[in-house]
Amino acid sequence: MLHDAERHWRAAGLADRLHVEHFRPAVASYGGVGGRARFAKSGREADADGGTPLLLVGEAAGVLRPSGCRMGICYSCVARLTSGRVRDLRTGREHGEEGELIQTCVSAAAGAVEFDL
Amino acid sequence: MTTAPDLRTTDLRTTDLSKTDIDDFGHELDRVREEVIASRGEDDARYIRRVIALQRGLDAGGRLVLFASLLPPAWLLGTAALATSKILENMEIGHNVLHGQWDWMRDPKIHSTTWELDSAVPAEQWKHSHNYVHHTFTNVLGKDRDIGYSLLRVSPEQPWHPVYLAQPLYNAVLATMFEYGIAIYDAELERAWRGEKTWSTALARLRGVWRKVRRQVVKDYVAFPLLAGPAFVPVLLGNLTANVVRNVWAHTIIFCGHFPDGVEVFTEEQMAAETRGEWYRRQLLGSANIDGGPLFHLLTGNLSHQIEHHLFPDLPSNRYRQIAPRVRDLCERFDLPYNTGPLLRQTASVWRRVFRLALPGPRPGPASVASPGSEPLSAVA
Numbered sequence A: 001m002l003h004d005a006e007r008h009w010r011a012a013g014l015a016d017r018l019h020v021e022h023f024r025p026a027v028a029s030y031g032g033v034g035g036r037a038r039f040a041k042s043g044r045e046a047d048a049d050g051g052t053p054l055l056l057v058g059e060a061a062g063v064l065r066p067s068g069c070r071m072g073i074c075y076s077c078v079a080r081l082t083s084g085r086v087r088d089l090r091t092g093r094e095h096g097e098e099g100e101l102i103q104t105c106v107s108a109a110a111g112a113v114e115f116d117l
Numbered sequence B: 001m002t003t004a005p006d007l008r009t010t011d012l013r014t015t016d017l018s019k020t021d022i023d024d025f026g027h028e029l030d031r032v033r034e035e036v037i038a039s040r041g042e043d044d045a046r047y048i049r050r051v052i053a054l055q056r057g058l059d060a061g062g063r064l065v066l067f068a069s070l071l072p073p074a075w076l077l078g079t080a081a082l083a084t085s086k087i088l089e090n091m092e093i094g095h096n097v098l099h100g101q102w103d104w105m106r107d108p109k110i111h112s113t114t115w116e117l118d119s120a121v122p123a124e125q126w127k128h129s130h131n132y133v134h135h136t137f138t139n140v141l142g143k144d145r146d147i148g149y150s151l152l153r154v155s156p157e158q159p160w161h162p163v164y165l166a167q168p169l170y171n172a173v174l175a176t177m178f179e180y181g182i183a184i185y186d187a188e189l190e191r192a193w194r195g196e197k198t199w200s201t202a203l204a205r206l207r208g209v210w211r212k213v214r215r216q217v218v219k220d221y222v223a224f225p226l227l228a229g230p231a232f233v234p235v236l237l238g239n240l241t242a243n244v245v246r247n248v249w250a251h252t253i254i255f256c257g258h259f260p261d262g263v264e265v266f267t268e269e270q271m272a273a274e275t276r277g278e279w280y281r282r283q284l285l286g287s288a289n290i291d292g293g294p295l296f297h298l299l300t301g302n303l304s305h306q307i308e309h310h311l312f313p314d315l316p317s318n319r320y321r322q323i324a325p326r327v328r329d330l331c332e333r334f335d336l337p338y339n340t341g342p343l344l345r346q347t348a349s350v351w352r353r354v355f356r357l358a359l360p361g362p363r364p365g366p367a368s369v370a371s372p373g374s375e376p377l378s379a380v381a
Helices: A003-013 A054-060 B020-039 B042-066 B072-099 B124-137 B164-178 B177-183 B189-193 B197-228 B228-256 B268-272 B276-287 B294-299 B302-311 B319-333 B341-355
Strands: A035-039 A044-048 A078-083 A087-089 A099-102 A108-111 A114-115 B287-293 B339-344
Touching: A003 B072, A035 A108, A044 A054, A054 A108, A114 B072, B020 B276, B020 B319, B020 B339, B042 B072, B042 B319, B042 B341, B072 B124, B072 B294, B124 B197, B124 B276, B164 B177, B164 B228, B164 B276, B164 B341, B177 B197, B177 B228, B189 B197, B197 B228, B228 B302, B228 B341, B287 B302, B294 B302, B294 B319, B302 B319, B339 B341
Parallel strands: A035 A114, B287 B339
Antiparallel strands: A035 A044, A078 A099, A078 A114, A087 A108
């Protein structure tokens, strides 16, 4: 999919306007039980398994937003949790309160979650 | 103190740590991180709130005293307080808040998504070029633009060009104007110049910079001097001096973080298949500390613990000093260098490099194809 996008933008002479990043999962996984992830603003939702970062779940569902390192260090991808709890994939620690800003690249759903995205 | 050879690219495949050792090293560091996170709490929150209160006191007090700056001692005192305030704000508070070090407090006023720096750079642009690009690709040639800030040759792996002959001079100029160098940095003008991005993208960034610069200039060079009435000129000069002092200090400390002898650079291939332990090792080998006491660490924004900061960019800065002995012990145990030294020595080392690499050569150390056991070059004679 990324390659098709790149080809398309290149053909239009706008290759440098398309920001593409290829990543391997860099976080050690402490998976758990996932749940339904809802992205309220964009009106999208998807099933999120307990081991997949919510950033990726959102992107797969078409919720595109800023991101950076994808390993939990740059804080470019933080998003506001409106309900539910998440699991930090680096430590396995479960957390999340309404209104908390979550690093979506290193957090997976721990049950049903909703984001203000 | 490290005895690592100067100015070379490390070959991770030929350095002596086994895969198991690297994994163990990574796990040990993960444990350090988890312990700090588990023990974060009221004491830490009190620390950052106290530093912010101190900084605001210095700022308000400094500006107030400067109103009397027709008297030379008042000028000196006010300017010193204001310079200290700006140093604290940029380094111990702003830089660290923007790293998300204090996000766990869930205080919307001390948060990476809301903080704006008392400096020419817009916080959003800073977070992109620093938190993401520099901290992810640390010391990877062609990826980390902080290797010489796209302006200087600080590693022999960077091809020489005659323009570098003047780099001691323009590094000195950069030091005095450092906040503006940082401000335009995320526009990535050199990449627009090379055709890697459009000028319109770069210029859009610069428009954001201009809005921030205008605000800063109005505050320091128009509004406060006007408020001072007859002391317009001394107040303006006091603010200018405070900004320049902060610039030179920040430049000095920041350059000691990655450019002293012994700090290593890496290739993209080395980074490509990195494990967590190897990621930690690159951060360690790519960074250098500065020795000093508690007040010194505070005034460097704890960037004197550059190694600990690069291993754990989002741990509260007041904890770096506390974990430093453990990190150092781990380095000893795994036979890895821990680059540290007093400010004078690290700074002299940086400037030696700036002068030496203004000239062509030396031949870069063994690149990623070095054979096992080959002796790395000790480049700067």
